[in-house]
Structure formats: structure tokens, C-alpha cells
Amino acid sequence: MSAFPIADTHPRPENEKEVQRHLARAWRALQSNQSPPGARPTHVTLPDVASQWILLAADYIDATGVDVMVEQWIKDDRIAQGIVGGRYGKVSVREYLIASIACAINRIPGTMDQIVHVMNQHMKKKVRARFEPSDPERLAKLKRARQLTGPRIDDSSVQRLATLINKTISPKTYPADRRYSHEELDQYDRDRSPWDRAMVPVRQKRMDALTAAMLLPSWLLIPEEYRRHWTGDLTADATVVPVWGDGHKRCKRAECKESDGACGHWTRENQNVDAGYHAKQNSKRAYAERDGHDASPEYTLGFDLHIKVTTGPLVKAKYPEIIIAARLDRPGHAPGMNLADGLRPLALAGLPTGHLVTDLGYSQLPPESYASLVKQLGYEPVMMYNTKSLGVQEIYKGCLLVEGTWYGPCMPQELINANIDHQAERITYDEWRARIKRRESYQLRLKSETQTSSSYVFRCPGHSDGATATCDYRKVSRNDEALVTAGKKVLEVVVIHPDKDLPACSNKASFSIPKSIGARWLQKHPYKGDKWCEIYGPERNQIEGKNGELKTSSLAGLKEPGDRRSIGMGKQLIAILARLIATNVHAILRFLANADAPDEAPTMTPLSPFGQRWRSSEDENDQPHRITGRRMLEITDDPPMRPTAVPDIPQVA
Structure with a gap:
């Protein structure tokens, strides 16, 4: 093997001058983002993101106010845990979100390396200024941190921020330094502090609020004269989002081979503990998830993404088809409650409510887990029945x-x-x-x-x-x-x-x-009647097409887990939301290109027309119906202190 970082194809140098010549050539090639002739590439050139998409992503974040909201959550958690002092990070939440959305809109895989590259890429001053936080105090601390460590943003700083956001919004976090067995994870649950247990429903509400705040402005990108044609009709479905890596590891001991993993030795979860196996047949999911079982390729390890798409008889003619709400959870976990919790912000925002088309994955649930919940919000289910029903x-x-x-x-x-x-x-x-x-x-x-x-x-x-x-x-x-x-x-x-x-x-x-x-x-319309068939068939086709668009690598690329190698539900959620926003942006652009010219040029409307009702926590009914992810083991001898009230989410102008 050659001692040089160039390649084995280069001849071994005979003297010191030849060594210096090879090193100089390699250095010049590295500076120009090119590999030396005859060598394997040692440096990957990452593409820049167009300034127009960075500005659009910045406008989008301004309309949502999520950067201020997440920063406030981080600050509240530090105060609650008694953490005083400490060095401020050199990356803001705003920069992280803008870079993630801009990469997705530009149809570039939003890997951590790519996000860091976007933050450091050369851009005009007015574009660079859009990355800066609006809070003068936060901006001053950010500049101070960069004066101490250098202006260039490094990977470790972005990783630390992403981990901090994950701990702030993920209902339950687990160690991710290695694979852990089920027994170790159960013990980790038992050892949780009372504060951590009490914060589980609070962080669940934060995750729901972040999801709603990131997706609702997609509707506000559409000119008002097109928005008024939508009567509130939605179609919902759950699609699997795979995660990087494999699942359980079977015991390899010779004396335990016949136990089919029931011995419990060496059984390990994936590092994304909140993920699970997605199977079309629910009866097979339990088999795939049991300890020690090596799942076959027919099962997909990942999350279920419950999306709600604007549909109706006038879709694509009078208004575009976009994803207006979503929820992320473990496969097969409380699908109806995830659906209802995703619809609640739409009802609180005062958006119209119409019919809701779903498949058998929702319609076969008990009424308290699906039908009654969505009817209370003003939606009329349009659903299928299986043969036995x-x-x-x-x-x-x-x-x-x-x-x-x-x-x-x-x-x-x-x-x-x-x-x-x-x-x-x-x-x-x-x-x-x-x-x-x-x-x-x-x-x-x-x-x-x-x-x-x-x-x-x-x-x-x-x-x-x-x-x-x-x-x-x-x-x-x-x-x-x-x-x-x-x-x-x-x-x-x-x-x-x-x-x-x-x-x-x-x-x-x-x-x-x-x-x-x-x-x-x-349901309102007789099953298989003319009106039912007019609604169900076309709108189910529309959401299946949207699912295909989400998974296509050239668009959202959700089927490519290698582009989302982050560990933690919060990190996965932000990466997925960025791709959903990008899908909506391109759907709106396609619609506007084919629709009649609007009376006014489309502009980003702030979230203020909705007021703050969509994330109000004063109403008891505004609490989430479920807690996402792995089921947390409850302690029996010393029950945790329950929160008396869920803290309100800070109001953002």
C-alpha cells in the first residue's frame, strides 16, 4: 500500500523531491476540488444551493416562527434543569432549518455534510443576513461564539445542535452510542428522572406543534383566489419512511440456536429505538418485532408517516394538491389518533372542514380511536370496509x-x-x-x-x-x-x-x-353509491400518487434512508418535514405554471391570519391523544410525578 493519500496507481517515489512534487500536485487538486490524474477521488464536491431557494426557505421560516419557538423551548428546559452558564453554540436553530429546507427544495439530499456546506458556501451579504436570528441578544452571542472558535461552521457544531433539538422535541430519547438490548432499554426507562417522565407529554405536544407550524404555511404560499376554492376535503394515508440500518440481532450462541431468539441473549434494537417494522399485514408485525427475530426483506424498518393531502373535485384545476398536515410515529401505533391529532391544528386555525377519505388502515379501528375523533373536528369520513364487515x-x-x-x-x-x-x-x-x-x-x-x-x-x-x-x-x-x-x-x-x-x-x-x-x-354517503364512488376512487388515486412522489429520489427521496442517517425521532422529523415542504413548493409551482395568472403576484403570507388559535393549549381537548415511539416502561414502586398542566407554547408574532 502507498503511504500517500493519493492512490496506489501512483509510482512509489524515489527521492524527497519526488515526494514533494506528488504532495504539491495532490494539494493543488484538493484546493480545486479535483482528484489527481490516475487516482481515486479523495474529496467529494458538494453542490451549492441556489440563493433563490435560500431566500424562500428564510421567508418560510419567518412565516412560521418555529426558530424562535424551538429556541425558547431549549431555554425553558435549561432553566427547568437548573443549567446555568455554558458556552453558546456557534449555530442557530434558524440556520439549521433554513439550510435543511433549502437543500430539499433544491432537490439535494440534506445530509449533515450538505447542510454544513450550505451554511459555509459563498453567498451575497443580503442572503447571508437572512440566516441571522432576529433576536439581537441571540445574534450577539452567536457572533461571540464564532469569534472564539472561528467563523467557519464545523460538522460537530451542527451535530450538537441537532442533538439538542432532538432532546427538546422527542417525547422519549434513548442513548444512541451503540445497540442496546430490550432489557437495557427497559432499565433505562426505569431510571428516568421524575422530570424526564413528566416532560414526555410536553415534548409530544412540542413535536405536534412543530409539525403543524412547518406545514401550515404551505397553504399560505397559494394565492388567496385559489385557496378559496378548497372546501376542506382531505385524503389521509400512512406511508412507511425507512431508517438507516437493520433491526434486531439474533443470538449466535450454539446452545441457543433452537430457541429462535427466545433466550434473549445478544438481542439488540436498532439505534433508532422509536422505529419499528412496517408490514402490510398487522398479524406479521408482532412476529417481526419480537426479541431475537431477524426480519426478512418483506418488512421495512422505519416510521409511519400519516399525511393529509388537500383533495376534492377541483384539485389541480382550481387549487394544488399539497400535504397540509402530518404525524410521525412507530408503525402500527395509534394510527387513528395520529390522524386526529394531525387534523386538530387545521380546525383550530379556522380552515374549512369537509370529507376525509381513508383506507382500511383507519376505518377498521374502534370509534373512540378514529371515527368519533374526526367527526368531533367537523370531518365526514368516507371509508372502505373489509369483506367481513x-x-x-x-x-x-x-x-x-x-x-x-x-x-x-x-x-x-x-x-x-x-x-x-x-x-x-x-x-x-x-x-x-x-x-x-x-x-x-x-x-x-x-x-x-x-x-x-x-x-x-x-x-x-x-x-x-x-x-x-x-x-x-x-x-x-x-x-x-x-x-x-x-x-x-x-x-x-x-x-x-x-x-x-x-x-x-x-x-x-x-x-x-x-x-x-x-x-x-x-358515513354520510351510502357505501358504493354513486356519490361515494365519485369521491373515494379518484381521491385515493391522488394520495397514492403523492406517496409515490414522496418516495421518488428525484423529488423528496423518503425511500432513501441513507440521506437521513440521523439517530432520533426529532432529527428524523425535521429532515422529513423539510422534504414535505419541498414537495409542496414544487407542487404549487407546477400548479401556478398551468393555472390562469392570479390577480396579484403570490407572496408569503405570515401565519398571523390564523392568529394563534391553532396552537392554543388552554383547551383540555388540545392535548395529544397518544405518545409516539417505543412504549415506555412504567415503574411500579415509585410512580413518576405527573405534570399538573402542560406549559403553553410561546406566542410568536
Whole structure:
């Protein structure tokens, strides 16, 4: 091997002058970012980020105020822990966030080396000034730190800042110097201080607030005349975000080979402890995550990213398709609560609420974990059912809840089994659509909701004006009879007559059904009806396309874990949010390029139109429903001190 850092292809020098000549040539090549002729590269040239993207990222951070917010959190934690003094770092939170977003918008992998390069790259004074914090005191301390250690920003300074941010916003942090066994991590949980345990829900709320503050301004980048066309319709989905490295390590002892890892020896977690295995089939996830199991390639080690995308009939025509909310968590952990917690800032900000399209990953959850939460926020679920859930889902006083919609007791069995028979290929497509259409005649007619919003008030399908069916128990009204005689209306003739004493058949005016009955299944539009199909299919296609855009390496590149080798959920979250923002920016640029010219030039609108309601912590309902990441082991002998109140997030003008 050659003793020189050039390459083995160079001839071994014969004398000292030749040594100096080789070293001089290597030095000149290093200074010009080129490798010596015939040598392997020893220095990688990192690309510069265009000034326009740095300025856009700076405007974006100004609109959110997250840099001031995170700096305040760091300061609060130092005071709470009694930390006094210490040298201030030479990198600010603002610089770190601007560099991360600018790299993502420029479609450059935001590795730590690249972020450091952006901070140090040559740029004009007015661009450099946008990196500086707005707080004069913080700016003076930052300049003082750089006077002591030099103006150039080094990797270690950025790493220390990223670690500090991670400890400030990650609900639970674990040591990352090596792989730890499950027993060691459990012991680490037992040894947590009361303050650390009490701060878990506080840091969870910080993570949620940071996510909302980083994504909400994406909507404000769109000119107002386009924003007003959006009626609040969203589509949600969870996509896996892989992390760098592998998962559990199996025990290698010869005497333990037959135990399939159950012995517990040498079983190690990935250094990203909060990550887990993503599997399409939930029954396989537990198998992949058990101690000592070596997961096969069909499982992906990473996080679940729950995204909410603006959709609707006018998307891409009147407004762009962007990711307006998101949540990051361990795969399979509280998906419905992650979805609801991501929607809450939108409702608090006063944005419109419409329908919410989801797949089976959410619709099969208990109502208290999904459906009831999103309905309280004003959203109407539009969801799928699995094969086992088709047909009659609930019966209340003779009325039938069939696939999310209430029908009268007189509904024929062939209409109840319409979707079941179609999936089993017992009927043709035309017969299936005809049966779905006939269901409308047996649907209970909503009269009103009670003042307490605890129940629905329905009318029988054959009752009074507007009837859709006729039977021996109900007399056709004069108006409907005139319409039928004129050929302008057709009433379904009921052939099945249930018990006449049922409320749906005997009550003269109406009857009520509690909202808690069938809350898991209820949705506004009849399942597989014309309106349901008009919404569900296109909008599910839209979010699947957005998932593909997020994972494509030329755009967001979330499928490339090598670009995010940071350890810690907080570090991963910032890297992911930067890529989501970049995806939104390019989606808006594509939309504006094809849309009609706006009346006014698009500008970054501050977050002030929303006020500060979107991150208010005065309301008890504003607390997160879940704690992300690995389940923390609770101590039994000395329970931790619970926080009396979650500290409010500082207000940012």
C-alpha cells in the first residue's frame, strides 16, 4: 500500500523531491476540488444551493416562527434543569432549518455534510443576513461564539445542535452510542428522572406543534383566489419512511440456536429505538418485532408517516394538491389518533372542514380511536370496509345499519347482500349497480339532529311528503300521489312487512337513533353509491400518487434512508418535514405554471391570519391523544410525578 493519500496507481517515489512534487500536485487538486490524474477521488464536491431557494426557505421560516419557538423551548428546559452558564453554540436553530429546507427544495439530499456546506458556501451579504436570528441578544452571542472558535461552521457544531433539538422535541430519547438490548432499554426507562417522565407529554405536544407550524404555511404560499376554492376535503394515508440500518440481532450462541431468539441473549434494537417494522399485514408485525427475530426483506424498518393531502373535485384545476398536515410515529401505533391529532391544528386555525377519505388502515379501528375523533373536528369520513364487515353491521329497534347507512326494517335481503354477491361474482356489474341504486328507496330519511347532538332523528322511507317507498303501513301523501300519477316519481313497493309495532313503522312523525350505535361504521354517503364512488376512487388515486412522489429520489427521496442517517425521532422529523415542504413548493409551482395568472403576484403570507388559535393549549381537548415511539416502561414502586398542566407554547408574532 502507498503511504500517500493519493492512490496506489501512483509510482512509489524515489527521492524527497519526488515526494514533494506528488504532495504539491495532490494539494493543488484538493484546493480545486479535483482528484489527481490516475487516482481515486479523495474529496467529494458538494453542490451549492441556489440563493433563490435560500431566500424562500428564510421567508418560510419567518412565516412560521418555529426558530424562535424551538429556541425558547431549549431555554425553558435549561432553566427547568437548573443549567446555568455554558458556552453558546456557534449555530442557530434558524440556520439549521433554513439550510435543511433549502437543500430539499433544491432537490439535494440534506445530509449533515450538505447542510454544513450550505451554511459555509459563498453567498451575497443580503442572503447571508437572512440566516441571522432576529433576536439581537441571540445574534450577539452567536457572533461571540464564532469569534472564539472561528467563523467557519464545523460538522460537530451542527451535530450538537441537532442533538439538542432532538432532546427538546422527542417525547422519549434513548442513548444512541451503540445497540442496546430490550432489557437495557427497559432499565433505562426505569431510571428516568421524575422530570424526564413528566416532560414526555410536553415534548409530544412540542413535536405536534412543530409539525403543524412547518406545514401550515404551505397553504399560505397559494394565492388567496385559489385557496378559496378548497372546501376542506382531505385524503389521509400512512406511508412507511425507512431508517438507516437493520433491526434486531439474533443470538449466535450454539446452545441457543433452537430457541429462535427466545433466550434473549445478544438481542439488540436498532439505534433508532422509536422505529419499528412496517408490514402490510398487522398479524406479521408482532412476529417481526419480537426479541431475537431477524426480519426478512418483506418488512421495512422505519416510521409511519400519516399525511393529509388537500383533495376534492377541483384539485389541480382550481387549487394544488399539497400535504397540509402530518404525524410521525412507530408503525402500527395509534394510527387513528395520529390522524386526529394531525387534523386538530387545521380546525383550530379556522380552515374549512369537509370529507376525509381513508383506507382500511383507519376505518377498521374502534370509534373512540378514529371515527368519533374526526367527526368531533367537523370531518365526514368516507371509508372502505373489509369483506367481513359487509352486510348488516348493527340493528336498532328493527332498523338496519347496512355498510354505514341506516335503512328501514323492510329492506330486502338481496339488497343487503348486493356488495357481498358482487364480490363473490354471483351477479353481474349491471345487476350490482341496479341493487345499489334500489337501496336509496329504503334509506331512512334524516329529519334533524337533537340539540345535544347525541342522536339522529329519522323518518320512515314511506312517511309523509318526499317518501321513497310505499307499504301497507303508510298512506301516500297527496303531493307524492300526484307526482306518481303524473309519471314524475316512482315509489318502491315494499314486499317485506316487519312488525308493525316497531318505532320506524308505528311512530307518526319520527324516531331517534343514538349516534353511539354503529359509530364505527357510519358515513354520510351510502357505501358504493354513486356519490361515494365519485369521491373515494379518484381521491385515493391522488394520495397514492403523492406517496409515490414522496418516495421518488428525484423529488423528496423518503425511500432513501441513507440521506437521513440521523439517530432520533426529532432529527428524523425535521429532515422529513423539510422534504414535505419541498414537495409542496414544487407542487404549487407546477400548479401556478398551468393555472390562469392570479390577480396579484403570490407572496408569503405570515401565519398571523390564523392568529394563534391553532396552537392554543388552554383547551383540555388540545392535548395529544397518544405518545409516539417505543412504549415506555412504567415503574411500579415509585410512580413518576405527573405534570399538573402542560406549559403553553410561546406566542410568536
